[in-house]
Amino acid sequence: MRTVAVMNQKGGCGKTTISINLAAALAGIERKVLLVDLDPQSHASVGLGVRQSNLEFTSYELLMDPLVRVVDAQLPLADGLHIVPSSTVLSGVEQELADRMGREERLSNKLSQLADDAFDYVIIDCPPSVGLLTFNALISADEIIIPVDASYFSLHGLSKLRETIEVIEEELHRRLNVHIVCNNLDTRTHFSNELLQEIEKFHSAVLMDTFVSHTVRLKEAAAKGVSILDLDRQSKAARQFLLLARELIEKEAKIKTDDLGQWMEKLHGPQKVSEGVLFSLDVPQARSVAVTGEFSNWSKEGIPLEKDATDGCWKLVLDIRPGEYEYRFIVDGVWIRDPNNRDYIRNEFGQENSLLIV
Ligand SMILES: Nc1ncnc2c1ncn2[C@@H]1O[C@H](COP(=O)(O)OP(=O)(O)OP(=O)(O)O)[C@@H](O)[C@H]1O
Ligand SMILES: [Mg+2]
Numbered sequence: 001m002r003t004v005a006v007m008n009q010k011g012g013c014g015k016t017t018i019s020i021n022l023a024a025a026l027a028g029i030e031r032k033v034l035l036v037d038l039d040p041q042s043h044a045s046v047g048l049g050v051r052q053s054n055l056e057f058t059s060y061e062l063l064m065d066p067l068v069r070v071v072d073a074q075l076p077l078a079d080g081l082h083i084v085p086s087s088t089v090l091s092g093v094e095q096e097l098a099d100r101m102g103r104e105e106r107l108s109n110k111l112s113q114l115a116d117d118a119f120d121y122v123i124i125d126c127p128p129s130v131g132l133l134t135f136n137a138l139i140s141a142d143e144i145i146i147p148v149d150a151s152y153f154s155l156h157g158l159s160k161l162r163e164t165i166e167v168i169e170e171e172l173h174r175r176l177n178v179h180i181v182c183n184n185l186d187t188r189t190h191f192s193n194e195l196l197q198e199i200e201k202f203h204s205a206v207l208m209d210t211f212v213s214h215t216v217r218l219k220e221a222a223a224k225g226v227s228i229l230d231l232d233r234q235s236k237a238a239r240q241f242l243l244l245a246r247e248l249i250e251k252e253a254k255i256k257t258d259d260l261g262q263w264m265e266k267l268h269g270p271q272k273v274s275e276g277v278l279f280s281l282d283v284p285q286a287r288s289v290a291v292t293g294e295f296s297n298w299s300k301e302g303i304p305l306e307k308d309a310t311d312g313c314w315k316l317v318l319d320i321r322p323g324e325y326e327y328r329f330i331v332d333g334v335w336i337r338d339p340n341n342r343d344y345i346r347n348e349f350g351q352e353n354s355l356l357i358v
Pocket of ligand 1: 010012015039043127128184185212216
């Protein structure tokens with residue numbers, strides 16, 4: 001289970017828009033997702049059509065009542081998507097818990113009661129302030145998404161926010177993976193492009209390749225109480241959120257392969273064997289692995305690899321004519337570059353295609 005807090009103390013930069021639509025996009029590619037609305041404004045709840053009137057439990061009870069568990073407070077929204085809604089009373093939490101011990105760990109304690117496979121992702125929509133609610137989210141989180149919109153103030157607050165996160169990392173004695181997502185960009189304007197360049201200059205290591213463009217369709221979706229995928233799956237914004245979801249999933253693959261450390265250096269891409277080219281990927285826990293690329297006209301399903309019963313490694317030998325090819329693996333429906341191949345280039349979507357020379 002990966003817990004992602006979506007935070008930025010700057011109001012209106014797109015925390016809720018990203019939380020809602022990223023959660024829906026992850027669910028759309030078959031991940032089990034829990035969205036926790038931790039903002040008393042309840043915009044994530046309203047934006048996904050949750051009526052405020054007859055809610056038995058909300059994130060307020062989840063934080064305040066020791067007997068209320070996540071399973072009691074979660075509401076099903078769609079296949080693979082649940083929400084713990086919020087309510088205005090949540091704004092009282094700060095005062096009500098003022099002198100209580102462990103007040104910053106309330107959410108994390110509740111999330112840790114969940115079975116490991118209950119959800120693949122928990123996405124927490126934070127309020128626009130760094131108070132007790134946001135601390136609860138940070139302490140629960142493995143990762144943080146910081147939405148940055150195309151405004152000077154957004155950029156200004158970014159460095160401060162990253163400093164705050166560093167202080168919290170020191171206190172927690174663990175690293176939080178930070179991802180910056182540019183939102184509300186209009187790449188036709190000089191200002192948006194300048195802002196992107198500034199962020200690339202100072203924060204390139206944590207900047208997501210995928211950004212979210214300015215579009216009225218996101219407002220339209222929120223007003224109708226549905227995600228952009230439900231409003232119009234073919235829209236540019238829906239495609240951007242699906243790409244963002246895939247990029248986030250890919251980041252996990254990267255974190256895992258980074259852990260391989262020194263072994264990575266010794267790994268290599270596809271190998272020439274007598275019958276052709278051997279593709280292999282060591283992901284024994286995967287349910288399906290395929291390869292797609294220029295040699296298969298980038299077919300959506302790809303060509304399936306088979307799991308080797310002895311070493312658990314997925315393998316495929318392909319007879320490919322001599323030439324240069326770009327390719328990607330598809331692991332459980334997620335497109336990734338070959339983590340064993342150090343040769344890759346960026347494709348037109350800003351993602352990485354592996355390179356093969358036969
Ligand atoms: N990419 C976008 N294109 C057009 N409008 C957007 C986009 N992203 C956000 N908005 C609009 O901007 C407004 C603020 O967005 P949102 O509520 O997601 O920000 P927020 O950071 O959650 O705000 P708050 O700090 O109040 O919680 C909303 O009306 C939303 O519909
Ligand atoms: Mg919000």
